[in-house]
Amino acid sequence: MELGMIGLGKMGANMAERLLQGGQKVTGFDPSADARKALEAQGGASADSLQALVKALPTPRVLWLMVPSGKITDDTVSGLLALLDKGDTMVDGGNSNYKDSLGHAAACAGKGINYIDCGTSGGVWGLKEGYSMMIGGDEQAVEALRPIFATLAPGKDQGWGRVGPAGSGHYTKMIHNGIEYGMMQAYAEGFSILKHKVDFGLDLHQIGEIWRYGSVVRSWLLDLTTDALSKNPNMDGIAPYVVDSGEGRWTVDAALELNVSAPVITLSLMERFRSRDDDSFADKLLSSMRNEFGGHAIKKE
CATH class of the missing domain: 3.40.50.720 (NAD(P)-binding Rossmann-like Domain)
Known part of the structure; x- marks a missing residue:
């Protein structure tokens, strides 16, 4: 053929x-x-x-x-x-x-x-x-x-x-990518928590390697994540800016159209949007609110 x-x-x-x-x-x-x-x-x-x-x-x-x-x-x-x-x-x-x-x-x-x-x-x-x-x-x-x-x-x-x-192939791939958004976000958040537990001095690459075998969270995506950590454990030189190619948005739209609750996929998409805001007005306003009602200190730029 x-x-x-x-x-x-x-x-x-x-x-x-x-x-x-x-x-x-x-x-x-x-x-x-x-x-x-x-x-x-x-x-x-x-x-x-x-x-x-x-x-x-x-x-x-x-x-x-x-x-x-x-x-x-x-x-x-x-x-x-x-x-x-x-x-x-x-x-x-x-x-x-x-x-x-x-x-x-x-x-x-x-x-x-x-x-x-x-x-x-x-x-x-x-x-x-x-x-x-x-x-x-x-x-x-x-x-x-x-x-x-x-x-x-x-x-x-x-x-x-x-x-x-016709149409079902791309629809299924759209949902596939929506699931991918949620999985990626969960891995990223979990490793971030481990990274911030500085008093244990955890080796993230080692932990990823452990999880790759026998763990219920093992996956090809974890394999790729662990490989990335071996090459660049501190993610040096990488901007905290995550793009989206559209499928996550379409998945959330589909969930809304069908009245299906999809909070994990939706929040993972929102986090990608958040990563692009170098000068978050919302975060500044939140800090100001805390100062107004509780007198909490405001961190200056």
């Missing part, structure tokens, strides 16, 4: 490389000539435009999108709709909002094109470890791409599966 890969950034390039290593054929397009050359060096082929990519692929075509969510994905889907034929398949492997995916699926269905939304997890480790894929779309269309998913996944029948109709 030959796949057209659109977007050869870090993750797209790694996915293409894993497919090539697994014996699949890949032709890729990226605006960057260097990215296209890198794919060719791995044994793939490249095209310098969407039109050239579509023309180069055998029918029925399979196009896999690994581009940023939002306008770029919207524009790419619209561009492909004008080029593809009935029976072709479009896979969005990025982190699109599931509501956008529902719209893309409807637009594709109107032209007889299969649309599959594939929530993809694995990051920079996916090339070596394989990718976890939560897939939404027509059952037959998904099954037709089994060789592709099986090659990208950690195992032939592990770490991937069709979870439901």
